Amino acid sequence: MLSCSVRGCGLALERCERTLACERGHSYDVARSGYINLLQPQDRRSLASGDSNVAVAARARLLGAGIGGAIVNAFVDRAVRALVGDQVIVVDLGCGTGDVLGELARRRPVSAIGLDLSTAAVDGAARRFTGLTWVVANADRRLPVLDHSVDLIVSFNGRRNPGECARVLTRGGALLTAIPAADDLVELREQVMGGRLLRARAEGLIDEHKDAFTVAEQVTFRERHALTADQLRDVLHATYRGARASTAPRIEQLSELEVTFASDVVLFRPRSSQGRRHATRQARGSRVPHRRSGRA
Numbered sequence: 001m002l003s004c005s006v007r008g009c010g011l012a013l014e015r016c017e018r019t020l021a022c023e024r025g026h027s028y029d030v031a032r033s034g035y036i037n038l039l040q041p042q043d044r045r046s047l048a049s050g051d052s053n054v055a056v057a058a059r060a061r062l063l064g065a066g067i068g069g070a071i072v073n074a075f076v077d078r079a080v081r082a083l084v085g086d087q088v089i090v091v092d093l094g095c096g097t098g099d100v101l102g103e104l105a106r107r108r109p110v111s112a113i114g115l116d117l118s119t120a121a122v123d124g125a126a127r128r129f130t131g132l133t134w135v136v137a138n139a140d141r142r143l144p145v146l147d148h149s150v151d152l153i154v155s156f157n158g159r160r161n162p163g164e165c166a167r168v169l170t171r172g173g174a175l176l177t178a179i180p181a182a183d184d185l186v187e188l189r190e191q192v193m194g195g196r197l198l199r200a201r202a203e204g205l206i207d208e209h210k211d212a213f214t215v216a217e218q219v220t221f222r223e224r225h226a227l228t229a230d231q232l233r234d235v236l237h238a239t240y241r242g243a244r245a246s247t248a249p250r251i252e253q254l255s256e257l258e259v260t261f262a263s264d265v266v267l268f269r270p271r272s273s274q275g276r277r278h279a280t281r282q283a284r285g286s287r288v289p290h291r292r293s294g295r296a
Helices: 053-064 069-082 099-107 119-128 162-168 186-193 202-209 229-238 245-252 273-285
Strands: 014-016 019-021 027-029 089-093 111-116 133-136 150-156 169-180 213-227 257-270
Touching: 053 119, 053 229, 069 099, 069 150, 069 169, 069 213, 069 257, 089 099, 099 111, 099 119, 099 150, 111 119, 119 133, 150 162, 162 169, 162 213, 169 202, 186 229, 186 245, 186 257, 202 213, 202 257, 213 229, 229 257
Parallel strands: 089 111, 089 150, 111 133, 150 169
Antiparallel strands: 014 019, 019 027, 169 257, 213 257
């Protein structure tokens, strides 16, 4: 279901040995680990776009220790329930190292595509989950996927692009999103930032999608863990706070702390075809604001 990412093209890509190519002759090499890089030069902000190796490694250590795993499993449960029929196609926006998509494919046969801006993350996903398709791409721009070809889009603390999601979803498709809930990491944020600030994001998420989607379900998942100082630093690195000079003194003083992990999960369904066309025109007429793929 991949399409050419060259501006103005968008034709279907076909696999030929170690390359993918469209009818116009635009060609993309398949990396040794198995991923495809469809990122165009104008689609990246820097040569080090996306998650760093440090952030990728930090998230892997946390999940390996079971931290955040309960929320991932609950999210995947909702994704499986949202799928109807056989031979379904799933796209993961901001797939990271592939934990959500890999678990989903383990539970249910799917054709799966993971998209992320980080080459390091996508390379890791391709090495771990060899039966799926992994792509380096900027989901804030045009998704390199054919129109109305996808049954489910998932975004776990990842990219969100309502107009493009509306374009690629089938009429009966769904978009499942997870974002940090108001109390996510509240104890750690209090230690590092000096204040117990609750930041609700679900209302803004729903408003962002209202032109193209309706809300089918909304739920919050939580888990709590007693973390060591090293694990707390991993959480900070994984959420882009680990390298902030202004908080460095407080980070150095961290010790053991019990922390809340919480995600608001919203299942969207596409509106009418007219609403989808309107949202797609909006997406093509303006660039989607850049968002980080991790918690903030």
